[in-house]
Amino acid sequence: MRRRLTSATATLGVLLYLSGAAYAQLKDNFELNVFGGGSWYSTKDYEVTFPQSVTPITGKFRFDHALRGGVRVGVYTRGHWSEEFFYSYEPNKAHLIRLTAPATSVNLSTQVHNYGVSALYYLDENETHSVRPFLSIGVGGTVYRLSRQARSFASDPLRGNLRDINNSHELALNYGLGIKTRASGWLGLRVDARGFVGRAPSFGLARDSNDPNATVFPVSGALHNGEASAGLVFYFFGKR
Numbered sequence: 001m002r003r004r005l006t007s008a009t010a011t012l013g014v015l016l017y018l019s020g021a022a023y024a025q026l027k028d029n030f031e032l033n034v035f036g037g038g039s040w041y042s043t044k045d046y047e048v049t050f051p052q053s054v055t056p057i058t059g060k061f062r063f064d065h066a067l068r069g070g071v072r073v074g075v076y077t078r079g080h081w082s083e084e085f086f087y088s089y090e091p092n093k094a095h096l097i098r099l100t101a102p103a104t105s106v107n108l109s110t111q112v113h114n115y116g117v118s119a120l121y122y123l124d125e126n127e128t129h130s131v132r133p134f135l136s137i138g139v140g141g142t143v144y145r146l147s148r149q150a151r152s153f154a155s156d157p158l159r160g161n162l163r164d165i166n167n168s169h170e171l172a173l174n175y176g177l178g179i180k181t182r183a184s185g186w187l188g189l190r191v192d193a194r195g196f197v198g199r200a201p202s203f204g205l206a207r208d209s210n211d212p213n214a215t216v217f218p219v220s221g222a223l224h225n226g227e228a229s230a231g232l233v234f235y236f237f238g239k240r
Contacts, residue, residue: 073086
């Protein structure tokens with residue numbers, strides 16, 4: 001609980017800090033990017049050991065490849081730099097796969113919400129160019145929200161048998177590159193390749209415990225998420 005509060009506080013602090021300059025320029029520099037794309041994840045291996053099991057039980061945790069959609073609200077801050085807030089949503093499934101016999105799999109419908117703030121660095125500071133490649137880096141969070149059906153299935157001792165399962169909220173860093181184009185005074189296109197990295201979600205389950213009767217999900221380390229997207233950019237300020 002303390003770690004979650006610390007992560008949430010740190011994320012909020014960074015968002016407020018970066019949003020100060022953005023708010024000051026919002027009136028004359030606002031742009032909106034509506035995008036869609038694909039999403040894929042790294043897989044994580046885990047092992048349940050003593051005291052929950054005398055013999056090690058190995059498993060694998062993964063998400064499906066999925067489609068994702070979202071919005072980015074950008075504030076242009078002159079020259080090489082700009083800032084943006086982003087939000088995206090995707091429906092997915094989390095798979096908790098037991099590899100040790102008897103092999104089983106618990107498949108949970110999950111909503112993945114990404115949000116945060118990013119700084120964009122344009123490789124060319126000339127603002128009149130219609131095509132502008134850029135690099136990006138930022139911070140935010142990822143919410144893994146289980147569907148009602150998934151929670152019901154997981155908490156049933158005859159099916160999922162994961163009584164304490166819940167949603168997860170993890171701090172996430174993002175980085176990437178992309179290209180913006182401006183076909184007219186108010187409309188453009190944007191293509192992005194972006195990566196997200198954060199702690200693998202435990203869905204409210206203990207990652208380890210000294211209680212032999214506890215339900216544990218000992219997944220650890222970073223979960224990597226790749227995103228490739230394209231969309232329209234609506235500019236609410238004139239070319240300079």
